[in-house]
Structure formats: C-alpha cells, structure tokens
Amino acid sequence: MTKSLHHRACHLCEAICGLSIETETQPDGTVQIRSIKGDPHDTFSRGHICPKAVALQDIQNDPDRIRQPMRRIGSEWQAIDWDAAFELVAERLSAIQAEHGQNAVAVYQGNPSVHNYGLMTHSNYFLGLLKTRNRYSATSVDQLPHHLTSHLMYGHGLLIPIPDIDHTDFMLILGGNPLASNGSIMTVPDVEKRLKAIQKRGGKLVVIDPRRSETAAIADQHIFIRPGQDAALLLAVLNTLFEENLGRSSHLPVDGLDDVRQAVSGFTAEAMSLQCGVPAAVIRQLARDFAAAESAVCYGRMGVSTQAFGTLCQWLVQLINLVTGNLDRVGGVLCTEPAVDIVASTSGGHFNRWQSRVSALPEYGGELPVSALAEEMLSPGEGQVRALVTVAGNPVLSTPNGRQLEQALDGLEFMLSLDFYINETTRYADLILPPTGPLEHDHYDTTFNMFAVRNVTRFNEAVLDKPVGALHDWEIFVGLAQAFAAKTGASLKPSMPPEQMIDMGLRFGTYGDKSPHKLSLATLREHPHGLDLGALKPNLAARLKTPNQRIQAAAPLIMADLARFAEQPVAGEGELLLIGRRHVRSNNSWMHNYHRLVKGKPRHQLLMHPDDLQQRGLADGQRVRVRSRVGMIEVEVAASDEMMTGVVSLPHGWGHARPGVQMGIATAQPGASANDLTDERYLDKLSGNAALNGVPVHVEAA
Incomplete structure (x- = not known):
C-alpha cells in the first residue's frame, strides 16, 4: 500500500481553509482517504479547519450519491448513458422553446455554483444558448442587496469593500454570525481567533442580533434588535453621526453626501428606538464609540440582507463606514486586488432592464428574483415557464414558500437537474446528471478570493482520479451545449478546460505592493500551500466604475426607498x-x-x-x-x-x-x-x- 499527501483548500464554505489530505492506494489500485487535517503551512488559514472539511470524505463515499445519469420513468429511476441524456435534453428543451418561446425554459443555480470553478467558467456555455430571461439563483435569497448597493454606489456589483478584520479596533456586526458561517462575503478562515485578536489588542467587538448567537456570546457587547428593523437602527446611527458632527473626512471622491444628511435628518435615535427595540441612549453611544475608534468596521451580512429593507440596510452600512472615514482605509473596509480580477475584466452590470412576467420584479445582472419562480410556472398565459434546469440547487428547501414551488415543479413538462442526489427538488426532475465529486476535480476560487480579508491565491489539484465514465461539471455543460447546438443550429464557440481559462486570468492579473507581477498556473502549482499576496490596501478611488468615477452616496433608487421605510x-x-x-x-x-x-x-x-x-x-x-x-x-x-x-x-x-x-x-x-x-x-x-x-x-x- 502506498500513502500520498495532498494539499488543497476546502471549498464547502467561503473560508477556503487549507487542507492536508492523506490517501492510501490499495493493492487492487483503489485509493482511500485516510485523513483530512488542517494544513499548518497554508498561508491563509494557518492550519484551521471546521468539521465540514473532514466530511469531504463522507461526500466522496456516500452510498446515496448518484454516480451516473439517471432518468425518471414514472416513479422509477433508470440509468441512461451520457450521449442519450444530452440528446434527450436537447430534444425536449428545443421543442418546448419552439412551441412556447425561449422564456418558457427557466434556470435556477444554487449556492454551490460559486464554489466549483467548472460551474463558474462553463455553465453559461450551455445555459446561454437557451437565451431565456427566466434566470434565477440563490443570490436573491441571500446577498443580492450587497451587489445592488455596490452597483449603484461604486459602479460594479462585485466591488464590495471587505472588513480589514486583522487591523481594525472596533468591529460592529449586524445580521452575521461568522463563528457559525465561517465568514460570509468576508472570506476569513479561523475567524474566532481573528475576532478575539481585536479584543486582545484593546479593541471592541459589538454584535447586534435578535439572538445571542455564537458570535454574540464572545462579543464585548450584544444588543438585541427587533427582526426586520436593522434599517431603523442604522438610520439612527447615521443620523447621530451627522447630528453630533462625529464624522471624519475621506480622501474618496463622493457625490451626494449633503443630500443624504438632509434625507436622514428625521430618523433620530429617539424616533427609531421604538421601531428597532434598542434604547435611544444605546444607539447614540454606539455611534459615538464607533466614531471614536482609531479604525472601525460596520459589517452587515445575510440577516440584514434577507429582510424587507435589505438594500437600504446595506447602503446604510456603506455610508456609516464612509462618513466615519473607514471606507477604503486600513482597519476599516477595503477592496481586494485578487490575482484573477473579475471586477477589472467585466462591466458594471445592469439592473431592472426587464421584469418578471407576473409580479414585475426587477432583474439584476440578468437574473430575476427567485421568489417569482413558482408563480411564473403556475400562472398561465404567454411566457409561462414550462421547463426548468436546476444546477447544484435545492430551491424547495432554500427559497420562499417551498410547498408552492413543489406544486409548480410537479406541473412542468420537463426538468433537468445537475446534482449528486435525489433530493427535495430533484425528485421532480426527468433527468439528473451527476458531476464528479469535490475531490475528483481541480479548483480555483474565483469568487472567494475577491472577498478575502487578505489578497491570496492558490490552485487546488484533484486528490482522486476521475472515475471511469464520469464527467466533470464543465464537461457536462460542454456535452449539453454541443447537443443543443446540433439540434437547433446555434453557433458554438470552441471551449477550453477551466484551468486554461484561469491561467489566462492569472497572466493578466497583478499582485504585490510595487509593480505588477505576472502569475501563471505553473507558478501556483509550485506553491501548493497557496500564495499570500499581501494585506488589503486602499484602492477604491482607482477602481470605481460609476460613469463619473465618483461614489454615488445618494443613489436615487435607494433614497426613494426611505419613503417606503417610513410607511411600514x-x-x-x-x-x-x-x-x-x-x-x-x-x-x-x-x-x-x-x-x-x-x-x-x-x-x-x-x-x-x-x-x-x-x-x-x-x-x-x-x-x-x-x-x-x-x-x-x-x-x-x-x-x-x-x-x-x-x-x-x-x-x-x-x-x-x-x-x-x-x-x-x-x-x-x-x-x-x-x-x-x-x-x-x-x-x-x-x-x-x-x-x-x-x-x-x-x-x-x-
């Protein structure tokens, strides 16, 4: 028996902790995982892992996992070969679109889509051929307000300032529980040690939450708040900063701050206290403490996004950091400069170019809010959704009113799922296509390197060989695209493996704090424990993508939402x-x-x-x-x-x-x-x- 040691990052959550994985090759040639431990030499996570990482071997060995394409015939599941599966998809989806229009096919992409780079690089190779406006994802049950706020204020939905947790003196957390989530839109392995380090250097951690969460339990101060009323608290804090002249000048180019000051003048701590359930004196002292800190971070996460005023909350979070001089400042919030820079290489995106058919909900970045998905299936008429493609998602359990969605799925003419399991959603599929497991393919974190609390990069080699007859997720999309293009006559550009695409992105990326340095996949392969590319540093002014390259503090769409808040x-x-x-x-x-x-x-x-x-x-x-x-x-x-x-x-x-x-x-x-x-x-x-x-x-x- 031969033992081997492999190094890669865990990509089950946003922390991307480094792993040391020991495998053992048996006499019959099979390879077994012997242990999964934290990699003490990882430049970012420093040996830390959470229990999910160890469970990677459970995913690999789970007997319930699907390992070949499966077609549902009535209530029975039967194996089908890949080519026949691709042909079936092309035939059914093209026929439905020919009869009912392109928008009759909908797409839902789940959270794991951003954790597998093959899905990031190649899903649109096939899904783009459908040319449907009925695109949905887990974004709109999670972080959409983050993206829309950055789009309106900074000109790009991925230009999201990240807490400089390792250098701040005061961290204010609303709607976040990083000890449970391992950080979120803040890629931060070993977050508990980093939060406690703030306290050890004389700083302060304050958590605002309707529950004394795991993170609140270690905080210097925990403040209960009425759910859905974080905007009231944040408005009162911002109003106090203005009213008591607690702000600090900023080097950033900003438009509209005087308009903001005037717009929030009525939202005093005393007026907002009744709504949010936090005493006015506590709100005012919170604002004073935040402003008095040498450096401070206001961080609002999923709990403040997934409420009736989520975008308003995220806007106020940005303004509190801006007004106190902590936006684009060491110890405040800073934007990353990742080795593969999606912000630099893409446009700022778009919002509300079209709306959903039934409830007229706005699109963002080509996707409609997933709350509209069921009604688009259930409401008859021109444009009714009659087929669905799900990718690594389980919307029956993860999107609102799951029972209504079940009813909608049961009435579809055709459904395709890319997934490992027959779960609460995919049980309605006519066809399930399973990709290789997490340890059977290579990986690069295009998304979470953009949200990291340091500029880091690494390439993750596959630990196990691809099983005979299996396909990687990107290969499935190529097969689907080729079959669909052949059926419909659509033109199809040549494709390349995702690692080649990442290599190209790396070669155009930069790192270091002096001159640009070229990176390549070959360089990353020489550094299996990852590369630390330096601490975050001020760069927002040069990266703004608004038309006049200035921060839009008084974004009109958000300012108008203040009236809705006042009437709730x-x-x-x-x-x-x-x-x-x-x-x-x-x-x-x-x-x-x-x-x-x-x-x-x-x-x-x-x-x-x-x-x-x-x-x-x-x-x-x-x-x-x-x-x-x-x-x-x-x-x-x-x-x-x-x-x-x-x-x-x-x-x-x-x-x-x-x-x-x-x-x-x-x-x-x-x-x-x-x-x-x-x-x-x-x-x-x-x-x-x-x-x-x-x-x-x-x-x-x-």
Whole structure:
C-alpha cells in the first residue's frame, strides 16, 4: 500500500481553509482517504479547519450519491448513458422553446455554483444558448442587496469593500454570525481567533442580533434588535453621526453626501428606538464609540440582507463606514486586488432592464428574483415557464414558500437537474446528471478570493482520479451545449478546460505592493500551500466604475426607498417574528447526509424565549404548530434565553421528510423547513430579494 499527501483548500464554505489530505492506494489500485487535517503551512488559514472539511470524505463515499445519469420513468429511476441524456435534453428543451418561446425554459443555480470553478467558467456555455430571461439563483435569497448597493454606489456589483478584520479596533456586526458561517462575503478562515485578536489588542467587538448567537456570546457587547428593523437602527446611527458632527473626512471622491444628511435628518435615535427595540441612549453611544475608534468596521451580512429593507440596510452600512472615514482605509473596509480580477475584466452590470412576467420584479445582472419562480410556472398565459434546469440547487428547501414551488415543479413538462442526489427538488426532475465529486476535480476560487480579508491565491489539484465514465461539471455543460447546438443550429464557440481559462486570468492579473507581477498556473502549482499576496490596501478611488468615477452616496433608487421605510406597518397583535440561524456543521440544505456532521444534540428545533412559551401555555420540548400566511409546520420547540422575546428561530435547510427523497441519514432526521413558512410576497421591494427574516408567525400546541 502506498500513502500520498495532498494539499488543497476546502471549498464547502467561503473560508477556503487549507487542507492536508492523506490517501492510501490499495493493492487492487483503489485509493482511500485516510485523513483530512488542517494544513499548518497554508498561508491563509494557518492550519484551521471546521468539521465540514473532514466530511469531504463522507461526500466522496456516500452510498446515496448518484454516480451516473439517471432518468425518471414514472416513479422509477433508470440509468441512461451520457450521449442519450444530452440528446434527450436537447430534444425536449428545443421543442418546448419552439412551441412556447425561449422564456418558457427557466434556470435556477444554487449556492454551490460559486464554489466549483467548472460551474463558474462553463455553465453559461450551455445555459446561454437557451437565451431565456427566466434566470434565477440563490443570490436573491441571500446577498443580492450587497451587489445592488455596490452597483449603484461604486459602479460594479462585485466591488464590495471587505472588513480589514486583522487591523481594525472596533468591529460592529449586524445580521452575521461568522463563528457559525465561517465568514460570509468576508472570506476569513479561523475567524474566532481573528475576532478575539481585536479584543486582545484593546479593541471592541459589538454584535447586534435578535439572538445571542455564537458570535454574540464572545462579543464585548450584544444588543438585541427587533427582526426586520436593522434599517431603523442604522438610520439612527447615521443620523447621530451627522447630528453630533462625529464624522471624519475621506480622501474618496463622493457625490451626494449633503443630500443624504438632509434625507436622514428625521430618523433620530429617539424616533427609531421604538421601531428597532434598542434604547435611544444605546444607539447614540454606539455611534459615538464607533466614531471614536482609531479604525472601525460596520459589517452587515445575510440577516440584514434577507429582510424587507435589505438594500437600504446595506447602503446604510456603506455610508456609516464612509462618513466615519473607514471606507477604503486600513482597519476599516477595503477592496481586494485578487490575482484573477473579475471586477477589472467585466462591466458594471445592469439592473431592472426587464421584469418578471407576473409580479414585475426587477432583474439584476440578468437574473430575476427567485421568489417569482413558482408563480411564473403556475400562472398561465404567454411566457409561462414550462421547463426548468436546476444546477447544484435545492430551491424547495432554500427559497420562499417551498410547498408552492413543489406544486409548480410537479406541473412542468420537463426538468433537468445537475446534482449528486435525489433530493427535495430533484425528485421532480426527468433527468439528473451527476458531476464528479469535490475531490475528483481541480479548483480555483474565483469568487472567494475577491472577498478575502487578505489578497491570496492558490490552485487546488484533484486528490482522486476521475472515475471511469464520469464527467466533470464543465464537461457536462460542454456535452449539453454541443447537443443543443446540433439540434437547433446555434453557433458554438470552441471551449477550453477551466484551468486554461484561469491561467489566462492569472497572466493578466497583478499582485504585490510595487509593480505588477505576472502569475501563471505553473507558478501556483509550485506553491501548493497557496500564495499570500499581501494585506488589503486602499484602492477604491482607482477602481470605481460609476460613469463619473465618483461614489454615488445618494443613489436615487435607494433614497426613494426611505419613503417606503417610513410607511411600514407594525407587526400584528400576538404575532411572533421568525428568524433563521446557521450552524458550523451545516451548509444550507445539503450537508445533512453525513453522520459526523449531524451527530450529537438535535439542532433543528424552534428556539423560543421561556416567557413566550409561558404566555402560550407551551413547554420546553413540546411539539408545536407554527403557522404563517403561506403554510404550517410541526416541530419540537426548545426554550432558550438566548432569544429576544417576541422572536423565534428555526434553522434553514431542513425538512427532508418529503416523499421520494433518497438520502438516508437526512430522511431519518428530517427536521422542518423554515421555507414552508417564508412568504414569496414578503420581499425587499427595491431589489426583489427574499425577506426570510422577520416573518410574522403564530405558535401553538400541535
């Protein structure tokens, strides 16, 4: 038996921690994974990993994983060869578009799409041939307000300033729990050590959350806030900065700051306190402490994006950093200069060039909000969606009103899924095409290097050989494109492997703090532990992509949304507000089939404050019924004083008890889906992003 040691990054979450993977070749030639550990020589993660990384071998060995194309005939699944599968897709999709128009085919791309570079480089090679405006992704149940804010203020949706966590003196976190998420739109391995380092150097960590989260538990200060009202708090902080002249001058070119000052003048701490549930004195002191710090970061993440005023929240986060002089400043927030620079090589994008057919929701970057997907399938008429392609996604569990989406999927004429599993969504597919596993292909993090707290780069070689008869995700897209082009007569440009595309991107990229330095794939292969390209540094002024190359502080679309905020209704009598939560051993809906991740205490319960339980005559551990406008679930409730009164919390991604799902461990521990309660009509109306937090619910005994 021969042992080998491999080095690569884990790409299951945004932290991209470096791994040392030991394999052993058996006498019969098979290769087994012996151990997965953190790589102490990794230039970025420094040996840190979380439990998800160790579960990479569980993904590889999972008996429930599909390893060949499968076609559904009635309720049965049958193997089909690749060429026949490609031909079937081309035939069915081309026929549906010929009869009903190009927009009759929809596309949904899930979160793993940005974690696999073959999907990033080649998905549009096929999907682009469909020429449909019905494109959807997990972006609009997550970070769309980030992108829209950067698009409107800085001219590019990926020009997102990142917290300089290693040098800041004051970190304010809203709607984020990096100890559970490992950072998000902040690629930051070993985040707990980095947060505690702020405190060790005399700085301060403040967390604002309706739950005393894992991150809040280590903070110097935790402030409860009413769900969905972060904009009220942020407006009050910004107003205080202006009112008390706490701002600091900035070197950046900015338009419209006086207009912002005037627009927020009525949103005082005293006026906003009643809405957000935070005392006015606490809000004002927070603003003073933030402004007084030598350097400070205001960081708002998913919890403030997935609410009714998500874009307004992200805009206010940017303005608080700008007004205090912490935008584009060491110790504040800074933009990366990645080795493969997508911002430099692409245009700023577009917003609201077209709208969804039924509810007129706006597109962003060629995608419509996923909250519109089900109604586009269910509403008859010209342009009705009749076929769907899903890529690495499970929207039944991850998008609003999952039960409505199930109804819509059941009525489609054809559905194709690229996935490993027969899950809650893909069980409706006519055809499932499985790519190679995570350790069977190489990888480069085009996305998360752009959000890293240092400028870093690495190329990840495959650990295991591609199995005979298997295809990488990018090869599947090439096969689909060739079959579809042959069927329709569409022109098709030559393709190249993703590693060649990355090599080209590297050769045009730069690093270092002096002159541009050329990189190549060959260079990265010589550095299996990755390359550190230096700390983030000020560069925003030179990278702005607005028409006049100035920051647009008073973006008209966002300023207009202040009126909608001022007119928002108050929660009804007796209603509780639902929020989600994350766990370090989970990753949305797709990490529940691995024993090492789901073992231990159950974590899919509804968390509820003891006072709220008592008021309703409920007991800890009791099974309860939770109702919203769109649906009802039954789940075990757990008393928790970490919850704010009036707030309940249910984790995202569970609910595996649907019939037809073929995932053994997951279906044995199904939990309940929070998205059977979330409302497809409850949106950030500016961006169309789903409002998954602050959903009104009623809780009663089951």
